[in-house]
Amino acid sequence: xxxxxxxxxxxxxxxxxxxxxxxxxxxxxxxxxxxxxxxxxxxxxxxxxxxxxxxxxxxxxxxxxxxxxxxxxxxxxxxxxxxxxxxxxxxxxxxxxxxxxxxxxxxxxxxxxxxxxxxxxxxxxxxxxxxxxxxxxxxxxxxxxxxxxxxxxxxxxxxxxxxxxxxxxxxxxxxxxxxxxxxxxxxxxxxxxxxxxxxxxxxxxxxxxxxxxxxxxxxxxxxxxxxxxxxxxxxxxxxxxxxxxxxxxxxxxxxxxxxxxxxxxxxxxxxxxxxxxxxxxxxxxxxxxxxxxxxxxxxxxxxxxxxxxxxxxxxxxxxxxxxxxxxxxxxxxxxxxxxxxxxxxxxxxxxxxxxxxxxxxxxxxxxxxxxxxxxxxxxxxxxxxxxxxxxxxxxxxxxxxxxxxxxxxxxxxxxxxxxxxxxxxxxxxxxxxxxxxxxxxxxxxxxxxxxxxxxxxxxxxxxxxxxxxxxxxxxxxxxxxxxxxxxxxx
Numbered sequence: 344x345x346x347x348x349x350x351x352x353x354x355x356x357x358x359x360x361x362x363x364x365x366x367x368x369x370x371x372x373x374x375x376x377x378x379x380x381x382x383x384x385x386x387x388x389x390x391x392x393x394x395x396x397x398x399x400x401x402x403x404x405x406x407x408x409x410x411x412x413x414x415x416x417x418x419x420x421x422x423x424x425x426x427x428x429x430x431x432x433x434x435x436x437x438x439x440x441x442x443x444x445x446x447x448x449x450x451x452x453x454x455x456x457x458x459x460x461x462x463x464x465x466x467x468x469x470x471x472x473x474x475x476x477x478x479x480x481x482x483x484x485x486x487x488x489x490x491x492x493x494x495x496x497x498x499x500x501x502x503x504x505x506x507x508x509x510x511x512x513x514x515x516x517x518x519x520x521x522x523x524x525x526x527x528x529x530x531x532x533x534x535x536x537x538x539x540x541x542x543x544x545x546x547x548x549x550x551x552x553x554x555x556x557x558x559x560x561x562x563x564x565x566x567x568x569x570x571x572x573x574x575x576x577x578x579x580x581x582x583x584x585x586x587x588x589x590x591x592x593x594x595x596x597x598x599x600x601x602x603x604x605x606x607x608x609x610x611x612x613x614x615x616x617x618x619x620x621x622x623x624x625x626x627x628x629x630x631x632x633x634x635x636x637x638x639x640x641x642x643x644x645x646x647x648x649x650x651x652x653x654x655x656x657x658x659x660x661x662x663x664x665x666x667x668x669x670x671x672x673x674x675x676x677x678x679x680x681x682x683x684x685x686x687x688x689x690x691x692x693x694x695x696x697x698x699x700x701x702x703x704x705x706x707x708x709x710x711x712x713x714x715x716x717x718x719x720x721x722x723x724x725x726x727x728x729x730x731x732x733x734x735x736x737x738x739x740x741x742x743x744x745x746x747x748x749x750x751x752x753x754x755x756x757x758x759x760x761x762x763x764x765x766x767x768x769x770x771x772x773x774x775x776x777x778x779x780x781x782x783x784x785x786x787x788x789x790x791x792x793x794x795x796x797x798x799x800x801x802x803x804x805x806x807x808x809x810x811x812x813x814x815x816x817x818x819x820x821x822x823x824x825x826x827x828x829x830x831x832x833x
Contacts, residue, residue: 374573375408377476377553378416378432380464383448384483385421386455393510393535394450397482400508400538402445404546411436415553418467419444422483423451426460432467455487461494468503476553477503481521485513485532495521504552508545510535558623558635561607565615565642569607572623572635576603581627585610590618590638603627615644616719644670645723649713656705656734662697663713663725672716676700681710681728705734706815737761738819739811744826747797750775752825755795758811758818763791765812767820770798771805788812801825 381401385394408415412433419429429448435441468477479498495505505522506529509515513532522529528548531541555573562569576583583601585608588594601608613619618640625632646663653660661676671693678700679686684707689698703709707730714724737759745753750773756766765788772785782802789796798807803825810820 374555374575375415375550375553376413376555376573377478378418378468378471379405379478379480379549379553380418380420380432380468382457382460382464382479382481382483383419383421383429384455384457384481384488385423385427385451387452388455388486389450389484391450393484396535396538397508398445398448400542401482402442403539404542404549405441405445406438407546408438410438410441417441419448420460420464420467421448421451422455422457422460424453424456426456426463427451428463428467432471455489457483457488457491458494461491461498465494465498465501468498469501473502478549478552479503479505480549481505481507481518483507483509483513485509485515485518488514488517491517492520499523505529506545506548507531508533508538508541556633556635558621558637560637560639563639563642565644566611566613568610568613568619568621568639568641570610570621570623570637571607574604574606575625575632576627578602578604580629581625584624584626585621586624587619587621589614590620592617613641615641616717616721617641643717643719643721643723646713646715646725649711649725649727651711651727651729653699654729654732656732657703658699658701659703659709659711659729659731660697660699661711661713661727661729663715664696666694666696667715668693670717672718675714675716676711677714678709678711680704681708684709703731705731707731733815736813736816736818737811739809739821742807742809742821742823744807744823746826750801751797751799752801752807753795753797754807754809756809756821757794760791762813762815763811764814765790766793767810767812767817768796768798768808770807770825771802773800773802773805775800 383397405417410417416432417435418432421427421429430444435444464479468479471477499505507518507522508531509518510533515532518530518532519526528544531545533541558570558572560568561571570585581603583603583605584598585601586596586598587610588596599608610621618638620638621636623635644667647665649661649663651659651661663674673693674691674695676689676691676698677686689700691698700711709729709731710726711729712724712726714722716722739756739758741757743755745755747753754768758766767786767788769784769786771782773782774780782805787796805825806822807825808820808822811818
């Protein structure tokens with residue numbers, strides 16, 4: 344009877360622990376950054392029910408993590424006769440996508456060729472950022488895994504943490520040699536029906552490996568720096584203290600206190616081209632936290648403005664600032680027609696802050712880049728786009744009216760032939776059948792080869808105008824008044 348009660352109490356405790364694990368632990372949501380590759384035994388030695396239970400265990404285990412680059416990346420590699428990469432590390436960026444993928448995985452069956460799968464795993468985990476923590480989680484029944492010692496040793500030598508979960512019929516000695524110490528938190532041998540009871544402990548072991556305890560510089564200028572970190576405190580559980588000062592220069596240390604829900608801070612009023620060290624101290628009465636630190640160098644004070652003025656059809660004036668003769672060796676101005684024109688260069692002394700660019704093409708957009716070469720060898724540049732004005736179209740150079748016969752005149756002209764497409768003529772025309780009627784305006788277009796034409800039925804004192812026509816518009820024309828002859832009315 345006592346044995347029965349003891350088994351009931353144990354079963355109740357296991358069920359209660361399983362229920363508590365269904366809730367998402369807040370500590371895992373935004374705590375970590377790293378790669379987790381699941382090495383899932385999908386061979387024929389794993390019963391269908393056992394395979395389904397391993398997949399369900401993986402979904403519960405990984406559910407709390409934020410996914411994607413900058414968080415946790417998850418991949419799944421199946422072990423069979425031939426390895427099968429179900430999905431890579433960059434495929435799933437949210438939990439909904441990952442959970443759906445895990446629920447749709449099909450078992451391979453076949454042999455347990457773990458060694459071949461480990462070669463694939465090695466390629467996946469070593470081609471990423473070497474500073475990023477990496478975890479290989481081996482889920483297996485442990486039956487005849489093959490010669491995995493060498494491949495596992497290579498992975499561990501490359502910084503990969505190997506953790507393993509095996510059902511009770513696994514070869515414990517092989518698993519023991521495969522995993523990364525400490526064994527008590529990285530190796531689990533459990534009956535498949537009781538696998539849920541290890542979820543919390545295994546998740547905490549993974550978190551310890553990929554917890555992103557680092558202070559990062561996410562934005563940097565000549566006078567400021569934005570630092571970011573993974574939150575480890577809550578609003579009511581403590582506060583952060585950030586301290587920073589310049590390296591190699593005498594000066595007081597600056598300190599600031601931040602609330603427990605902070606995860607970034609902007610440091611301002613910094614000096615250009617200066618190396619600083621910053622330290623973040625999480626303070627809590629509940630537990631001790633590591634101090635995070637980072638060194639960074641502010642940017643050289645570079646150009647802040649580049650402007651254009653005095654724009655003409657053939658020239659542009661470029662100006663820049665601020666002028667820094669003490670810190671700059673020289674300025675270089677590069678310019679060319681956008682997007683693929685020839686690039687020309689002008690080099691100027693550090694005391695000059697403008698130059699006039701000449702010999703440009705009318706009505707053209709130019710890309711202008713001003714670079715400042717600093718005395719420490721660093722270079723800063725800014726670019727602007729500027730347009731030259733359209734060139735003024737050539738005017739008609741000469742116009743003559745020569746009376747010929749009754750109400751007729753010979754019109755002759757001269758014009759610049761470059762880009763010329765034709766001429767536009769207009770005059771006042773008299774109705775030849777009714778001289779008392781009001782004159783009307785007539786017009787005529789002639790090709791560029793024309794130099795003269797004869798106009799008939801001109802009204803007395805008619806005004807004759809000729810304008811040159813170019814591809815971009817009409818140039819300035821000339822007008823003359825036809826002299827009135829008394830015989831026009833006879």
